[in-house]
Amino acid sequence: MLRYTAKQLLNIAVTLLAVSFLVFALNELTPIDVARKLLGPYATQDQVDILYKQMGLDRSLLARYWEYLANALSGNFGESNLYRRPVAEILWDRLGNTLVLAGICFAVIVPFSALLGVLAGMRERSFVDRAVSVFASVCASIPEFALGVFLLAIFVVGLGILPGTSPLSTSGGWPIWSQFVLPVAVVTLYDGGYLISMIRSSMVEVMRQPYIRTATLKGMPFRNVVVKHALRNALITPFTVILLQLNYLVSGLVVVEMVFAYPGFGRMMLEAALNKDIALVEAGALCAVSVTMLTQILGDLGYMALDPRIRV
Amino acid sequence: MADKLHPIIKLAGREFADGKLDRRDFLRVATLLGVAAPIAFGMAGLPIPARAQGTPKKGGIVRLGSRVHDLKSPHTYSWVEAANGARQCLDYLTYTGVDNVTRPNLVEKWEASPDLKSWTLRLRRDVTWRKDNRKFTADDVAWNLKRMLDAKTGSSVVGLFKGFILEEFETGEKDDKGVAKKSTRLWDANAIQKVDDFTIRLNGKTANLGIPEALFHYPALIMDPLENGEFKVGSNGTGAFEMVELDVGKRAKFVARKSGHWGGGANIDAFEIIDLGDDSAAQVTALVSKQVDMIYQGAIGTYATIERIPHLQINIVDTAYTAVARVHSIKPFDDKRVRQALRHATDPDAVLKLAHRGLGKPGEHHHVAPTHPEYANVGYMKQDIAKAKALLVEAGYPGGIDAEIVCRPQPDWELLAVQTMVEQWKEAGIRVKINVMPSAQYWSNWTKVPFGFTTWAHRPLGTMVLSLAYRTGGAWNEANWSNAEFDKMITEAEGYLEVDKRRAVMAKLERIMLDEGPIVVPLWRQVFNYTDKKIKGYKLHPSSYIEAKDMWIDA
Structure with a gap:
């Protein structure tokens, strides 16, 4: 297991190096002139040329990449063109905001979908099963932005009991906690819909196993059958899927962040990419890749712990 | 007198x-x-x-929903939104009001020489810098003007002073194509002359009628020379506010100066800018739930919703804002008959109604607006599909033509206008594909795309627009258009101060644009934004400039 982990960590290092170069090279292809972007459409060409040189953009791709890499390895990720602040500062701030949102969502989604999924799956084709299944498919099939607009129409425009945006500032007169309600609700419904279906089908599968029938026939109360025999096995398959939601929650919340004006990682990455803010795009991409790969390792390790048949 | x-x-x-x-x-x-x-x-x-609307009350906070850009370098701002932050702490020399009339600001009075080449600016004597109570003097102004006009600074103020006190010169370097690179410098060592501690004279090479207005160009903010061109939290200024917080992309906060402001200070205690991103729906919901009291600019798509919200108000102003569909002179648009066909195939009235809710006036395919003083009415061009088709046949395209137009997704009316025109053009056999480019990318390519839809900001004079955008080698001549006769006539028009004579030349210029020009002008916009009804002392400026010190809250 130690060897496996070490191997995977090495794997991550190599991948990060490759990704950092790819992002740098691909960014080169974006047809945006950074100097022009910074000075605006109305600056004259010679002013743009001067800034271009000042920023060292007239040097070769490799020279710039090498400089970037050397700085990054010594912990200096440069300064963001867009926010004119050290990348580390802005990245941690926005990533922090997203992690808070993602954390709350994760803490709500997992028990919420596990409960509904198990309830639905333990008695296949019962009324509860049908109701939950319909609910889950409806939620999962409405796009996040539409779900956001529906909830906004009801709770903000109609009832006026929740704030319409979540800039994480109390100057609007709404407490911070209230600004989390709608974003969390949208993510929970959208993502939960999908997870519920996954857990439900896994539970249905398990409930059909012979050992469940045996347990039931020997007179074990249904509640114990579900809790002691079915639950753990039913959660093994969805476990990886649940962990994969972490990726989505960290880098996939961009739509929700836009709808609710939430200052998070996804929105920051979108704006950095649109503004060709290479230092920020690089650091953000490396962060996202690290999160993805670390959750994969975590998933593998967790899988081993849950299912003794798997060993590396 | x-x-x-x-x-x-x-x-x-x-x-x-x-x-x-x-x-x-x-x-x-x-x-x-x-x-x-x-x-x-x-x-x-x-x-x-x-100043209507009753007696201003003191106190309270106004919160503006707008992008919060980096504010570090006022002289190089490329966004009005950024200037709307710094302008609360820093002042302009002049101030062009909502009514298009330019008034004194830090400059108390100005005089122009009879030939309009030399402008004398007399400064107010009661202005002090907030931090150290130092007197504001001519040295401060000279430092700021010199810094803005230095090509190395990168300020767009340069474009407005080119030809006046700035001259172009060849740097001696050549670009990739072997064309000599040009830069600008002051034409004379005495171009910016300090006459005494409170008087500055600008000695121009040529005449220029628009200097007071140029001094109100949004990056032309007057900074404390000791701050070295940087604006940050706590920076010194002559304005009514002090910036106490800046979190780019999130929030900026300005607190009113307690005493010593030359204009009598602000009514409100504080002004906040809250970044709501680019999503216009988020701006509406923030207004509805009273998280912000006003937003920078309204989007066409949200207008109908706001009309139904009782505590909100829509502010509207007439402008010379537009966007033009312009082509480069390359196949098939190298033939002027094809360019004419494009204009004949367009129905400006329909575009105005469908894309801009009828807010504004239909365009007439030359870039001189009815709000410009020298505007000449040469007739409204009605849609004429048969004529457009005939012109295409004449030009050798009996089967119609295919092209691709590049435009931006935001503001929403631009894409709507392009979609409407593309449908109209289709009827005449002009098949155009739409390529939507994110704004940032568009502004890096706006002069390079063969066929594009470009926003043009409000400018007070028609000659200013033509000179910038359609003169051979003009700074922002995105069409690379060149017509020697046209150039000569612009110069002629600029030489007449009598509006009548200028209008006569303008009529000829407009006809040339209709005959062979590179653009389709679908409409002139009315610009609008939304405010909470409790905000008083605010009027929408045609350039969307926001002045917080005049606002007050009627709770």
């Missing part, structure tokens, strides 16, 4: 008396040439506009 008046004012006064110049135009010319606004209003026989 009368003998001291600038000769052009006398002339303008005569034109005004003869009914050739309307009141607004007379006011504009008179105030630009240094007549104080109240006197000019009197000369025009107009009442001095009163």
